[in-house]
Amino acid sequence: MRSHDGTGEQPGRSGSTSLTADSAPPFEPSSAGGRTSTYEIVRRKHPWRFAAAIAVLLLLALLAYGAANAHQLHWSVTGHYLFNRSVLTGVLRTLEITAAAMLLGLALGVIFGIMRSSHNPVLRGVAWLYVWAFRGTPIILQLFLWFNLALIFPRIDIPGIVRGTTVNLITPFLAALLGFGINEGAYMSEIIRGGLLSVPPGQTEAALSLGASHAWTTRRIVLPQAFRVILPAIGNDTLQMLKLTSLAAFISFNELFGTTESIYYANSEVIELLLVAGAWYLVASSVLSVVQYYVERKFGRGFQRGRQQALVERVVLRAMVRLRTRAV
Amino acid sequence: MPSDRASKEGNRTVVECHAVVKSFASVHVLRAVDLEVKESEVLCILGPSGAGKSTLLRCINHLEGIDGGWIKVTDQIIGYELRGGKLHELSERAVRRQRGLCGMVFQHFNLFPHFTALQNVMLGPVEILKEPRGEVEARSRLLLDRVGLASKVSAYPSQLSGGQQQRVAIARALAMNPRVLLFDEPTSALDPEVVGEVLRVMLELAEEGRTMIVVTHEVGFAREAADRVAFMFDGRITEIGLARAVLEKPSEARTAEFLSHVLV
Numbered sequence: 001m002r003s004h005d006g007t008g009e010q011p012g013r014s015g016s017t018s019l020t021a022d023s024a025p026p027f028e029p030s031s032a033g034g035r036t037s038t039y040e041i042v043r044r045k046h047p048w049r050f051a052a053a054i055a056v057l058l059l060l061a062l063l064a065y066g067a068a069n070a071h072q073l074h075w076s077v078t079g080h081y082l083f084n085r086s087v088l089t090g091v092l093r094t095l096e097i098t099a100a101a102m103l104l105g106l107a108l109g110v111i112f113g114i115m116r117s118s119h120n121p122v123l124r125g126v127a128w129l130y131v132w133a134f135r136g137t138p139i140i141l142q143l144f145l146w147f148n149l150a151l152i153f154p155r156i157d158i159p160g161i162v163r164g165t166t167v168n169l170i171t172p173f174l175a176a177l178l179g180f181g182i183n184e185g186a187y188m189s190e191i192i193r194g195g196l197l198s199v200p201p202g203q204t205e206a207a208l209s210l211g212a213s214h215a216w217t218t219r220r221i222v223l224p225q226a227f228r229v230i231l232p233a234i235g236n237d238t239l240q241m242l243k244l245t246s247l248a249a250f251i252s253f254n255e256l257f258g259t260t261e262s263i264y265y266a267n268s269e270v271i272e273l274l275l276v277a278g279a280w281y282l283v284a285s286s287v288l289s290v291v292q293y294y295v296e297r298k299f300g301r302g303f304q305r306g307r308q309q310a311l312v313e314r315v316v317l318r319a320m321v322r323l324r325t326r327a328v
Numbered sequence: 329m330p331s332d333r334a335s336k337e338g339n340r341t342v343v344e345c346h347a348v349v350k351s352f353a354s355v356h357v358l359r360a361v362d363l364e365v366k367e368s369e370v371l372c373i374l375g376p377s378g379a380g381k382s383t384l385l386r387c388i389n390h391l392e393g394i395d396g397g398w399i400k401v402t403d404q405i406i407g408y409e410l411r412g413g414k415l416h417e418l419s420e421r422a423v424r425r426q427r428g429l430c431g432m433v434f435q436h437f438n439l440f441p442h443f444t445a446l447q448n449v450m451l452g453p454v455e456i457l458k459e460p461r462g463e464v465e466a467r468s469r470l471l472l473d474r475v476g477l478a479s480k481v482s483a484y485p486s487q488l489s490g491g492q493q494q495r496v497a498i499a500r501a502l503a504m505n506p507r508v509l510l511f512d513e514p515t516s517a518l519d520p521e522v523v524g525e526v527l528r529v530m531l532e533l534a535e536e537g538r539t540m541i542v543v544t545h546e547v548g549f550a551r552e553a554a555d556r557v558a559f560m561f562d563g564r565i566t567e568i569g570l571a572r573a574v575l576e577k578p579s580e581a582r583t584a585e586f587l588s589h590v591l592v
């Protein structure tokens with residue numbers, strides 16, 4: 001290899017001579033003839049990156065300008081309804097049905113996920129059938145089925161539990177809960193089955209060799225480890241559920257979307273109210289993302305070796321520190 | 329130093345295998361294995377891959393059922409109950425109780441990654457044997473101290489080296505007060521520089537009179553710690569005898585050949 005200036009000096013090798021000559025560190029830049037042998041490093045230029053950024057910012061500015069000057073759009077209406085009482089109730093209902101459906105889905109998912117990994121062919125078969133039926137039909141169809149359950153079963157009579165006419169028993173909330181929860185359970189059971197498979201069989205063996213029961217082993221050893229793998233998927237499903245619950249408006253459950261809908265039916269401020277709903281969905285999903293991050297960290301205990309702080313973590317921690325110092 | 333063989337000859341039998349047969353589908357993994365291990369005795373089992381060594385250990389604590397013969401630990405037939413001339417498989421609950429007789433140490437440690445070292449050791453006695461937590465904790469700390477990990481009680485397995493993890497696994501097995509310790513290649517998954525620290529702990533256990541069955545490729549350990557050495561080939565124990573005698577003057581050609589491979 002020849003150096004470019006033609007003097008014959010080879011910067012890469014300068015260290016090796018000094019190593020034999022004396023005890024100088026091998027990578028110390030030598031300065032033969034008063035000239036340094038290290039070069040300034042010039043980074044590659046990215047002119048197009050800059051241009052693209054400018055272009056995108058310009059487009060955004062145009063969009064903002066357009067929105068601000070769209071006289072058809074009444075921002076004041078959006079602002080007015082943002083904290084409207086019935087809108088806030090709708091937000092609460094959306095959160096309630098999302099939480100309830102996810103909990104039901106999680107419970108069903110754990111039960112059917114374990115059944116699908118069972119050695120018992122009947123349990124496995126039933127679990128398969130459940131997943132097949134509820135994953136294979138549209139959620140809106142399932143919602144309508146639950147909502148109209150009275151058409152096939154006019155009365156529900158389970159001795160000691162419930163008794164009455166179906167129309168009275170199946171409220172819109174219950175229909176939504178059954179529809180979303182049972183549907184979610186079908187997806188969740190697949191997620192959980194995958195999680196269970198991700199735990200090495202040696203874990204079960206170690207527990208059994210301590211004299212543990214299968215139930216204890218599942219509860220204390222396998223599921224907690226499976227959950228670490230499963231959690232990102234659960235978080236994903238929860239975010240999806242949050243928005244999916246807007247479909248409950250069709251079975252007259254007045255959650256966020258249904259509420260804003262009935263308001264704009266009355267005052268015709270369609271876009272304004274859709275923006276209200278959109279803002280709240282964004283707020284709720286942002287909060288959920290932060291919650292997900294902390295839950296994942298809790299279940300990640302024991303797995304953090306060499307873990308780098310995630311971007312979210314840095315941002316959240318910094319924000320928390322700032323809030324705390326301000327509070328003091 | 330291996331304690332005197334003569335003193336153990338008269339000891340009570342802790343593990344006894346009689347004509348144990350085991351197959352997976354059409355593969356015969358154990359073909360009539362006979363074995364007797366006395367109290368305080370250390371038996372090392374050597375043999376090539378696939379000989380059935382792990383399977384034998386797994387049968388001894390009924391992680392696998394057997395297809396013929398019987399296995400006794402202390403005076404209990406493992407996994408089965410003799411009724412009307414037949415061996416009926418025991419209930420899950422009874423099998424669980426019997427598993428307490430054996431402590432198992434695995435090649436890949438199998439520590440519970442979501443629990444700390446101390447929690448790994450305490451979990452069995454507290455949650456399975458339902459012993460009082462305070463007592464168990466004191467005992468577990470002592471055990472971790474004994475295996476040289478007093479400073480690592482609150483470390484998670486992922487923060488420990490392989491050798492440290494295996495020592496926690498040994499403490500975990502000891503915490504259950506088993507009658508016999510079963511080791512399945514406890515050093516095979518370790519980096520060479522930490523093999524010694526695990527073998528040293530095992531040697532101490534041997535010296536204090538623990539009953540141990542150790543599947544291993546460490547001939548040096550067998551020579552130093554074992555009372556007897558058994559060779560397994562193809563589902564059978566082909567040679568068994570005093571450690572020094574078998575390792576130095578094997579009577580079977582197959583044993584000699586195997587040793588010449590391991591010793592290089």
Ligand SMILES: Nc1ncnc2c1ncn2[C@@H]1O[C@H](COP(=O)(O)OP(=O)(O)OP(=O)(O)O)[C@@H](O)[C@H]1O
Pocket residue numbers: 352355357375376377378379380381382383384
């Ligand atoms: N669960 C199983 N299903 C089917 N075959 C199995 C099973 N477990 C073990 N075997 C077979 O049994 C034979 C003996 O296996 P085993 O693990 O007992 O051997 P080993 O002597 O411990 O070998 P190694 O030194 O490789 O650990 C092998 O041929 C293996 O393929």
Ligand SMILES: [Mg+2]
Pocket residue numbers: 381382383512513
């Ligand atoms: Mg093996």
